[in-house]
Amino acid sequence: MSEIIIVPHAKIYAYILEKFSDGFNYLLDITAIDYSEYIIKQEEDFALVYILRHENFKEHLVLKTYLPELKIETISDVFKGADWLEREVYDQYGITFVNHPNLRRILNHKEFIGHPLCKSYPITKGQFLYETDDLLDEMNNRLLSKSVVCKLESGSFSECNKDLMFLNLGPSHPASHGTIRTFVALDGETIECAVSEIGYLHRGFEKSCENHTYNQIVPYTDRLNYCSAISNNIAFVKAVEEMLGVAINERIQAIRVMLLELSRIEDHVVCLAAVLVDMGGLTNYWYMYNPREDIYDLLSKLTGARLTNSYMRVGGMANDLYEGFEADLQEVIKKVQYGVAQTLSLIKHNRIFHDRTQNVGVISAENAISYAMTGPNLRATGVAFDMRKDAPYYGYEKYKFDVVVGSVGDVYDRVMVRFGEIDESIKIINQVMQNLPEGEINVKNASIALPKKEAVYTTIEGAMNQFKLTFEGVKVPLGEHYSSIEATNGELGFFIVSDGSGTPYKVKVKAPSFTAMSAYPEIVEGGQLADAILTLGSLNIIAGEMDR
Amino acid sequence: MELNSPSLEVAITTTLDEAIGWARESSLWPMIFGTACCAIEFMSVAASKYDISRFGAEVVRFSPRQADLLIVAGTITYKQAPILKQIYEQMSEPKWVISMGACACSGGFYDNYTTLQGIDEIIPVDLYVGGCPPRPEALIDALLSLQNDLRTNKYNPNRHKDFKGRLDHV
Ligand code: SF4
Numbered sequence: 067m068s069e070i071i072i073v074p075h076a077k078i079y080a081y082i083l084e085k086f087s088d089g090f091n092y093l094l095d096i097t098a099i100d101y102s103e104y105i106i107k108q109e110e111d112f113a114l115v116y117i118l119r120h121e122n123f124k125e126h127l128v129l130k131t132y133l134p135e136l137k138i139e140t141i142s143d144v145f146k147g148a149d150w151l152e153r154e155v156y157d158q159y160g161i162t163f164v165n166h167p168n169l170r171r172i173l174n175h176k177e178f179i180g181h182p183l184c185k186s187y188p189i190t191k192g193q194f195l196y197e198t199d200d201l202l203d204e205m206n207n208r209l210l211s212k213s214v215v216c217k218l219e220s221g222s223f224s225e226c227n228k229d230l231m232f233l234n235l236g237p238s239h240p241a242s243h244g245t246i247r248t249f250v251a252l253d254g255e256t257i258e259c260a261v262s263e264i265g266y267l268h269r270g271f272e273k274s275c276e277n278h279t280y281n282q283i284v285p286y287t288d289r290l291n292y293c294s295a296i297s298n299n300i301a302f303v304k305a306v307e308e309m310l311g312v313a314i315n316e317r318i319q320a321i322r323v324m325l326l327e328l329s330r331i332e333d334h335v336v337c338l339a340a341v342l343v344d345m346g347g348l349t350n351y352w353y354m355y356n357p358r359e360d361i362y363d364l365l366s367k368l369t370g371a372r373l374t375n376s377y378m379r380v381g382g383m384a385n386d387l388y389e390g391f392e393a394d395l396q397e398v399i400k401k402v403q404y405g406v407a408q409t410l411s412l413i414k415h416n417r418i419f420h421d422r423t424q425n426v427g428v429i430s431a432e433n434a435i436s437y438a439m440t441g442p443n444l445r446a447t448g449v450a451f452d453m454r455k456d457a458p459y460y461g462y463e464k465y466k467f468d469v470v471v472g473s474v475g476d477v478y479d480r481v482m483v484r485f486g487e488i489d490e491s492i493k494i495i496n497q498v499m500q501n502l503p504e505g506e507i508n509v510k511n512a513s514i515a516l517p518k519k520e521a522v523y524t525t526i527e528g529a530m531n532q533f534k535l536t537f538e539g540v541k542v543p544l545g546e547h548y549s550s551i552e553a554t555n556g557e558l559g560f561f562i563v564s565d566g567s568g569t570p571y572k573v574k575v576k577a578p579s580f581t582a583m584s585a586y587p588e589i590v591e592g593g594q595l596a597d598a599i600l601t602l603g604s605l606n607i608i609a610g611e612m613d614r
Numbered sequence: 615m616e617l618n619s620p621s622l623e624v625a626i627t628t629t630l631d632e633a634i635g636w637a638r639e640s641s642l643w644p645m646i647f648g649t650a651c652c653a654i655e656f657m658s659v660a661a662s663k664y665d666i667s668r669f670g671a672e673v674v675r676f677s678p679r680q681a682d683l684l685i686v687a688g689t690i691t692y693k694q695a696p697i698l699k700q701i702y703e704q705m706s707e708p709k710w711v712i713s714m715g716a717c718a719c720s721g722g723f724y725d726n727y728t729t730l731q732g733i734d735e736i737i738p739v740d741l742y743v744g745g746c747p748p749r750p751e752a753l754i755d756a757l758l759s760l761q762n763d764l765r766t767n768k769y770n771p772n773r774h775k776d777f778k779g780r781l782d783h784v
Contacts, residue, residue, distance in 0.1 A: 174728070182728075188727075189726050189727060190726060190727065191727050192692055192726075192727050192729070192730070192731075193692060193727070194692055194695070194780060195692050195695060195696055196696065196781060197696060198693075198696050237697060238647065238676075238697055238701055239676065245649050245650075265691075265693055266691060266694045267649055267650055267688075267689060267691060267694070268693065268728050269650075269689050269726075269728050269729055270724060270726035270727055270728040270729065273726055273727065274723075274724065274726050285723070289650070289651055292650065292651035292654055336654070336657070352661065352662050355657065355658075355662070356661070356662060358658075359658065359661065362658070372655070372658075372747075373651060373654060373747055374651060374746060374747065609649070609650065610651065
């Protein structure tokens with residue numbers, strides 16, 4: 067279980083500021099907990115949780131503060147990333163952040179009444195939206211804050227010295243990946259101001275977790291970052307296993323590492339294929355997408371599903387590698403390498419590619435940290451933060467690989483970092499497969515792993531065990547825990563609150579796409595409209611993970 | 615060309631409906647309304663291995679005004695619903711709708727406060743494809759069956775005249 071520091075609510079701002087100057091300058095997540103139905107009565111019904119990471123990237127802190135009233139000081143002046151995170155807490159729990167610049171709903175729609183993650187909100191109570199938000203007031207505030215217009219005494223706006231045109235990019239737009247909306251004010255082709263609206267794919271993952279057992283949640287995690295489903299499975303079961311305090315053997319660890327890296331490849335190829343299509347390079351799409359099909363074939367042979375694998379279980383995985391897996395894997399890797407080589411030969415010395423990507427969509431390292439960007443997007447700015455190196459798990463320290471970093475933080479760097487990471491992932495996979503340890507693929511513990519099928523069909527204990535584990539779920543000890551891995555888009559974390567039963571009391575995902583998207587408006591402002599499209603593609607925003 | 619020219623020796627007689635059905639069959643222009651995981655499977659359908667162009671439906675449009683087949687691939691939330699409706703209304707007749715995946719058909723396993731329990735609460739649907747996500751073959755099968763129906767003129771242009779969705783104002 068994570069060590070949790072309790073801070074009185076009146077002191078939280080000062081405390082965070084103090085920690086900030088101690089080097090905890092990276093805000094991973096903010097969330098709340100509604101304790102009103104918790105098994106042990108707590109000080110207050112609501113508590114806020116802040117998760118911070120140190121600038122050495124090795125340590126993290128979990129702070130908790132109980133709220134006597136649903137109100138607290140904002141920290142959005144300390145961390146840029148706090149803006150959206152606090153909006154989410156406001157939206158889901160109704161907690162007000164005093165002095166927040168733009169406290170409005172973010173995931174749920176504007177006609178929504180109530181706060182869905184409160185325990186009192188019924189899980190299936192849907193609410194229709196009749197008209198989409200026009201975002202005009204948000205845009206006006208943005209225009210004012212950037213002094214594009216100013217407010218006159220009469221309350222109306224001053225004449226603008228620019229001839230602005232307003233345009234919606236998305237949500238139904240091919241380059242906005244279906245679910246992301248950015249409302250822009252254009253001066254010619256230049257974006258003066260941008261505001262993004264998300265939540266179009268908010269599917270209530272976190273609320274759904276509260277009425278499913280731990281193993282039933284695994285399929286839901288598939289659909290967070292659906293481009294690399296297995297890495298979400300692993301992040302989730304890793305958090306639960308840590309809460310249970312079970313150690314998994316080396317074989318399980320090694321297979322997980324291998325699948326994590328395979329997912330990374332799977333995810334990067336689709337991101338790169340899409341970004342090159344956005345640039346008009348359709349040929350690359352065929353080169354990059356074909357190896358993905360080969361990965362699908364391999365995974366469906368292994369797990370039974372192409373995309374939504376649900377392969378992990380608490381305490382292990384669904385089944386062992388099949389015979390001949392390694393040969394198939396080597397074939398797939400060859401095809402990936404071929405696809406990557408062909409694509410690189412098309413773009414490496416391609417003038418159009420360089421002109422369109424270099425110094426486009428730039429974010430500085432400092433800003434990226436303030437927005438809590440992670441993964442390839444952060445590494446593209448030159449910050450060599452990689453959980454696999456800085457806070458290794460599953461024996462990553464044993465494997466030889468390099469962290470790929472960029473220097474400018476532009477589209478070019480983000481694309482090239484991903485190309486580099488594909489090579490590094492292949493290196494890791496090869497090292498894993500060279501000496502794959504022997505062993506069971508599930509922990510030997512009747513209260514965690516399902517019994518063997520023979521035992522279920524032939525013994526009463528086996529049948530009872532199966533029944534209890536399936537219906538009641540794996541019982542996780544009382545407590546609160548944050549755990550994370552280096553997923554394809556960056557640090558993917560789960561904060562879980564358990565009340566001792568087989569169903570989590572609360573689950574919160576620290577989603578890398580969410581924080582990356584919160585930086586997007588600032589990145590694209592001042593740039594060209596066409597570059598905004600490329601920037602979005604290169605950030606690899608996956609709506610399922612961002613909106614949850 | 616003169617009627618008795620050698621190249622027109624063979625004449626085919628047909629009804630106008632049949633001729634139109636035959637023409638429509640292989641000139642469907644899909645508009646993909648992809649929101650989630652199912653949209654990734656649609657990418658596979660369009661890529662070389664499954665290659666939807668073999669069936670004459672590869673001109674994927676992202677503008678509803680240029681499309682006559684709406685493929686809804688992915689979860690539709692209450693927040694997304696008015697947009698889906700607007701897109702559907704912007705398509706000109708005749709038009710068809712395929713609902714791809716469990717989410718679009720029924721909300722899938724997202725039985726909660728965010729997710730529309732099936733797009734047919736909002737817009738009329740012609741074909742449902744199950745699966746989470748459906749394999750590419752399943753979508754191709756849906757397309758083939760739609761083409762078959764078009765060829766045989768199954769679709770009455772007024773078939774959805776009385777449809778009333780939850781967002782249609784009284
Ligand atoms: S049906 Fe399944 S795969 Fe398709 S969008 Fe819904 S959850 Fe994703």
